[in-house]
Amino acid sequence: MTVTTGGRSTRGGDAGARIAEQLRGRILRGEVPPGTRIRQEDVAAQFGASRVPVREALRILEHDGLVTLVANTGAWVSRLTLAECDEIYQMRERLEPLLLRLSAPHLTEADLDDLQRLAERMSETSDVDEFLELDRAFHLGAYRGATTTQLGELVVKLWNTTQPYRRAYSRSMGADAARIVHDEHHLIVADLRDGDVDDAERVLAGHIRRTRRRLSRHPELFEALQA
Amino acid sequence: MTVTTGGRSTRGGDAGARIAEQLRGRILRGEVPPGTRIRQEDVAAQFGASRVPVREALRILEHDGLVTLVANTGAWVSRLTLAECDEIYQMRERLEPLLLRLSAPHLTEADLDDLQRLAERMSETSDVDEFLELDRAFHLGAYRGATTTQLGELVVKLWNTTQPYRRAYSRSMGADAARIVHDEHHLIVADLRDGDVDDAERVLAGHIRRTRRRLSRHPELFEALQA
DNA sequence: CTAGACCCGATTGCATCCAATCGGAACCCT
DNA sequence: AGGGTTCCGATTGGATGCAATCGGGTCTAG
Incomplete structure (x- = not known):
């Protein structure tokens, strides 16, 4: 078992995974508190990519439990009760x-x-x-x-x-x-x-x-x- | 805890989740054995959708452990040792x-x-x-x-x-x-x-x-x- | 003055098109 | 003849543009 920040190993050519990795780091370091909204376009601009890989990244983070997605509405950093x-x-x-x-x-x-x-x-x-x-x-x-x-x-x-x-x-x-x-x-x-x-x-x-x-x-x- | 096939509840307007749900059913019923390759275009044609939501579906199934993705190569029904x-x-x-x-x-x-x-x-x-x-x-x-x-x-x-x-x-x-x-x-x-x-x-x-x-x-x- | 409906801007969701990458086959060289 | 290399088709990855949907603000009616 070899773990760094805990994400999958970044696969070459997969922008979605790279973006997810970065976002994961920010969340874990506490730079983005739970409840913060994440707009696709903002992230896309930040990484110089289109919204397509951003959506893949959000999907990944959703299943990592770090982001909560609501269809046709948006994405937020997950909150726990x-x-x-x-x-x-x-x-x-x-x-x-x-x-x-x-x-x-x-x-x-x-x-x-x-x-x-x-x-x-x-x-x-x-x-x-x-x-x-x-x-x-x-x-x-x-x-x-x-x-x-x-x-x-x-x-x-x-x-x-x-x-x-x-x-x-x-x-x-x-x-x-x-x-x-x-x-x-x-x-x-x-x-x-x-x-x-x-x-x-x-x-x-x-x-x-x-x-x-x-x-x-x-x-x-x-x-x-x-x- | 209320579970049917085990997937997320299908969210209205989210084609990716719907496609994932269908594919999940096929895999669980044994209609598609482990190791089978899944081509994005085939699935897209089958569901009358584009490849974009199909890729989202594959991403979902990957994190469900039912599909294995390899960047720039393809998707297969997961196999376990x-x-x-x-x-x-x-x-x-x-x-x-x-x-x-x-x-x-x-x-x-x-x-x-x-x-x-x-x-x-x-x-x-x-x-x-x-x-x-x-x-x-x-x-x-x-x-x-x-x-x-x-x-x-x-x-x-x-x-x-x-x-x-x-x-x-x-x-x-x-x-x-x-x-x-x-x-x-x-x-x-x-x-x-x-x-x-x-x-x-x-x-x-x-x-x-x-x-x-x-x-x-x-x-x-x-x-x-x-x- | 408050409750409700409507409308519009902002944002997400999807389809189409183009670029990048990989696997396989034919070819060449040793 | 066998191994390596080069090319090409097939398939995936990403960008752009348009349609659908939701939330907030405003206007109206009670």
Whole structure:
């Protein structure tokens, strides 16, 4: 499993995929908040293309869950309700332990060292954007050993769609909550070193469940973005 | 969760979605086997449309996992390797019990009666196509109570992509294997009636796992379709 | 003054036309 | 004769232009 921003590998000559990739990046970096309208002509002008590949890009992003299309009306950056976000976290809670199980046997010592370093850097930073990036790199890095085709992509998609809310939540996260997160990260690395996949699965499931519970206590994050 | 063939609801004025819906039906009914090439112009002529909406339809089906696109080359009905199919079943094994858990509390007595009838009809039929249809109706029917947005669609997608192989496998399924399948179906209904969601989850997970194990003993189903 | 219908601008959806790319076949060279 | 190369047809990809649809503003009637 090799992932960068999480999109398909850009196929040569396919402008739609290239445009989708760019737009995806903007959304994930938070430059375009949920609810923002996306006009085809604007995007086309920006990329020096016609509206045809733009529509293909929007279709791609729709199925990535990042954009919502309404026929004859337009496209918007997707918004999640608290219930939908909760649902996605429940899916992650079941799927990511499986993905970790499939990955664990193929992780090298170097991979584990990388994970450890990421976990440590995460404990030290106070910058939200850096934290988000490291967190993503840590978790997806733990899945590097998996040779899956569907599951890996799906997990990335689930991370992507919830990214704006994870960002908003991270800003208001207290030091105590952060401490637990870091401890869990280190626990997972320790389990992987010990070859205790069962416990790694358990810790990871708990890690995701805990985050889900905390998120659901902040409904204002979802209402605030409904502007 | 309300599902018919599993596609998005056809939006008025969106030819791409309508065409996708039709093509999806053909693939799922087995009229177009995996590996078949799909030429844009053929489809366009068949639907009396231009190639533009056809390309949109293909893009939709690509993300449904039913069609594989290669830039500047063409589109084919997707093929799965045994490993990919196994992976999808592992995903189902984790996701469907969750979906059942979310659905169970909202199932009415009438829903349960429907499930029971489906399970019984399934025990009686010997026609493969009817069995497939009933099996699908049973499982997806059990999820009718869930109000999920993402999970339900995903499960339908996983069913759809593995449909051709389930069909091929069903043809060669012995009476003993069928008996176990039917018993598990009835067990699930009984658990749902008892309100024992935990056990229903377990039986369902085992049901899917068993099918996965049996499928993986028939690699010829995947090679045979590589023609 | 408010509720409803109408109309028009803005935007999306689709068809047609042209350009770019790939696969295959014939050809040439070794 | 076999392998590599070059050309060409078939097919996909993208741009332009026109038709269809939706939302907002205005005008009218109650």
